Amino acid sequence: MIAVLVTGVATPIGEQLxxxxxxxxxxxxxxxxxxxxxxxxxxxxxxxxxxxxQVDLTQTRRVRQLVFGPARDLGVxxxxxxxxxxxARSAGRKVHKLNVEALRSILDLTDRxxxxxxxxxxxxxxxxxxxxxxxxxxxxxxxxxxxxRAAQFVRDRVEADLTACARxxxxxxxxxxxxxxxxxxxGTGSQLFDLLQAPIALxxxxxxxxxxxxxxxxxxxxxxxxTHGSGEGVFNVPGYDTLPMSEAxxxxxxxxxxxxxxxxxxxxxxxxxxxxxEFSYGMNRRRMHYxxxxxxxxxxxxxxxxxxxxIDWRVGGSIEASHTTTTVI
Amino acid sequence: xxxxADTADRRARFKYADAGHGYDRFGLHxxxxxxxDLVTGPFYERYFRVRTYGSEHxxxxxxxxxxxxxxxxxxxxxxxxxxxxxRNTSPPRAARAIADYFVTGLPMVGTTxxxxxxxxxxxxxxxALLQEGELLMLFPEGTVGIGKRFSxxxxxxxxxxxHCELAIRHGAPVIPVGIVGPEEQMPQLARLPGFGPxxxxxxxxxLFPMPVRYHIYYGEPIALQNQFTPEQADDPDVVxxxxxxxxxxxxxxxxxxxxxxxxxxK
Numbered sequence: 001m002i003a004v005l006v007t008g009v010a011t012p013i014g015e016q017l018x019x020x021x022x023x024x025x026x027x028x029x030x031x032x033x034x035x036x037x038x039x040x041x042x043x044x045x046x047x048x049x050x051x052x053x054q055v056d057l058t059q060t061r062r063v064r065q066l067v068f069g070p071a072r073d074l075g076v077x078x079x080x081x082x083x084x085x086x087x088a089r090s091a092g093r094k095v096h097k098l099n100v101e102a103l104r105s106i107l108d109l110t111d112r113x114x115x116x117x118x119x120x121x122x123x124x125x126x127x128x129x130x131x132x133x134x135x136x137x138x139x140x141x142x143x144x145x146x147x148x149r150a151a152q153f154v155r156d157r158v159e160a161d162l163t164a165c166a167r168x169x170x171x172x173x174x175x176x177x178x179x180x181x182x183x184x185x186x187g188t189g190s191q192l193f194d195l196l197q198a199p200i201a202l203x204x205x206x207x208x209x210x211x212x213x214x215x216x217x218x219x220x221x222x223x224x225x226x227t228h229g230s231g232e233g234v235f236n237v238p239g240y241d242t243l244p245m246s247e248a249x250x251x252x253x254x255x256x257x258x259x260x261x262x263x264x265x266x267x268x269x270x271x272x273x274x275x276x277x278e279f280s281y282g283m284n285r286r287r288m289h290y291x292x293x294x295x296x297x298x299x300x301x302x303x304x305x306x307x308x309x310x311i312d313w314r315v316g317g318s319i320e321a322s323h324t325t326t327t328v329i
Numbered sequence: 330x331x332x333x334a335d336t337a338d339r340r341a342r343f344k345y346a347d348a349g350h351g352y353d354r355f356g357l358h359x360x361x362x363x364x365x366d367l368v369t370g371p372f373y374e375r376y377f378r379v380r381t382y383g384s385e386h387x388x389x390x391x392x393x394x395x396x397x398x399x400x401x402x403x404x405x406x407x408x409x410x411x412x413x414x415x416r417n418t419s420p421p422r423a424a425r426a427i428a429d430y431f432v433t434g435l436p437m438v439g440t441t442x443x444x445x446x447x448x449x450x451x452x453x454x455x456x457a458l459l460q461e462g463e464l465l466m467l468f469p470e471g472t473v474g475i476g477k478r479f480s481x482x483x484x485x486x487x488x489x490x491x492h493c494e495l496a497i498r499h500g501a502p503v504i505p506v507g508i509v510g511p512e513e514q515m516p517q518l519a520r521l522p523g524f525g526p527x528x529x530x531x532x533x534x535x536l537f538p539m540p541v542r543y544h545i546y547y548g549e550p551i552a553l554q555n556q557f558t559p560e561q562a563d564d565p566d567v568v569x570x571x572x573x574x575x576x577x578x579x580x581x582x583x584x585x586x587x588x589x590x591x592x593x594x595k
Contacts (some may be wrong), residue, residue: 132430132431132433132434132439132449133430133449133451134449134451134453135449135451135452135453135454135457136354136355136356136448136449136454137354137355137453137454137457138453139453142453204436205436206435206436206437206439206440207436207439207440208356208440210352210354210355210356240349241349241350242348242349242350242352242354243348243349243350243351243352244352244356247350247352251350289434290433290434291355291356291443293354293355295457310349
């Protein structure tokens with residue numbers, strides 16, 4: 001029986017993870033954290049096994065108070081860190097503090113913590129470099145996108161990932177980094193999901209890369225397995241669905257139009273300005289040309305994770321654009 | 330379904346690792362494989378009138394690497410070899426062509442070829458395919474081979490060694506292949522500097538390949554896995570020795586084919 005601290009529970013993935021942990025008889029207590037008041041963050045009914053705290057993780061002092069306060073008092077053994085900005089358009093110091101520095105603080109504090117023995121960090125497939133010279137099927141030692149020209153959304157994710165990786169073997173706690181496939185669901189920060197909400201999905205003519213997308217249920221399953229597992233390392237967490245981008249757009253029910261790259265970027269920029277949409281063609285240019293499919297062999301061998309929840313493509317077109325609004329965690 | 334009964338039969342017997350939506354993880358789709366079978370058919374049967382020798386050496390299952398000479402300015406040799414393997418294996422196997430990076434970066438071409446099984450020439454792609462028991466098709470001479478001068482025909486150019494490292498590490502036999510014919514199909518007069526993803530722009534003597542006859546010779550599989558341990562894949566001397574074996578075998582097949590043919594077009 002363990003107690004688990006989950007950050008970023010105001011996200012659909014965070015909330016679903018809390019629900020799963022609450023249903024798990026191996027979990028004694030869940031300490032759920034987000035920056036929002038409980039009523040806005042969680043729809044779960046109160047339970048003596050669930051503690052909710054509103055904490056601003058960009059404040060180092062608040063993180064310390066959380067880790068050496070309630071987390072110590074509840075005897076938290078595992079931290080699942082999900083808190084990151086989901087908006088690709090968010091930028092600046094405050095964003096970086098949440099995306100990277102909050103994790104750095106948690107890892108620092110964990111080293112001196114009396115009960116925490118394991119930290120599970122959600123990373124992203126977006127940290128990988130996409131290039132025609134590189135394999136389509138991506139293992140954990142695939143090059144990362146270290147381009148200084150990458151958007152802060154990507155740079156922060158790469159830095160957070162490497163921050164966690166750099167502590168492996170040196171920290172008292174076991175560190176697990178889960179590089180998760182994009183969750184094709186509202187509120188998850190998925191760029192592809194936002195693209196699918198467009199009236200017409202424009203994609204580069206002459207290219208149709210393979211993509212791999214996941215459901216929230218599969219990602220939560222991987223996180224649960226990492227929570228209860230032993231050992232540390234980096235694991236790709238692929239989704240069930242692997243298909244060409246054009247096929248994903250078609251199955252979702254969105255009209256699509258292949259067009260020359262130079263005219264796509266300004267059109268998506270215009271869409272962002274007029275509608276406040278999230279998708280950035282500049283950030284996804286390479287992904288829309290060359291394939292990237294996560295190889296989940298390591299997660300399968302060591303965490304016994306295999307994606308088993310396919311995306312329900314029939315519901316794609318029925319999800320309203322209003323659900324895509326992306327907020328800070 | 331277009332095509333004749335043979336095309337439909339091969340389509341029906343073709344097996345692949347469906348990743349869930351009809352495509353494999355690299356983008357292969359059986360309908361595109363069947364389409365490629367259909368499109369290459371007239372070239373294979375009537376234009377280049379391919380004759381094949383030793384196709385019994387092609388394994389019907391399991392990982393293997395087909396290594397051939399490369400030539401002809403345009404990669405018709407790769408298309409004909411792909412078609413020949415597809416037609417002469419049972420069940421039909423779509424050889425996974427390992428292409429130079431620039432090919433995967435070409436609009437339309439990269440996507441279309443990937444639907445028939447082509448992948449970019451990265452070690453990671455090749456490793457994953459061998460682990461899945463696929464048949465790789467590669468040309469160790471690379472773009473240097475396809476762009477060789479007419480005076481260099483049937484002279485193997487610099488022979489890359491990566492295929493032998495992969496074969497030793499993953500226990501895959503190498504099937505040497507000598508293709509006689511394409512080295513004369515489209516003599517190259519000159520080449521211009523490349524642009525974009527193109528390494529160069531060839532200036533051939535003819536606008537379209539001449540109807541030379543193709544003779545495809547498959548040699549006995551070279552069981553590198555029986556000669557070397559997987560750990561020796563890291564030994565450059567071992568890999569060089571293995572690559573020399575393959576190159577020598579291809580050279581001998583070419584000499585055999587050249588001695589046996591009556592003329593370029595016959």
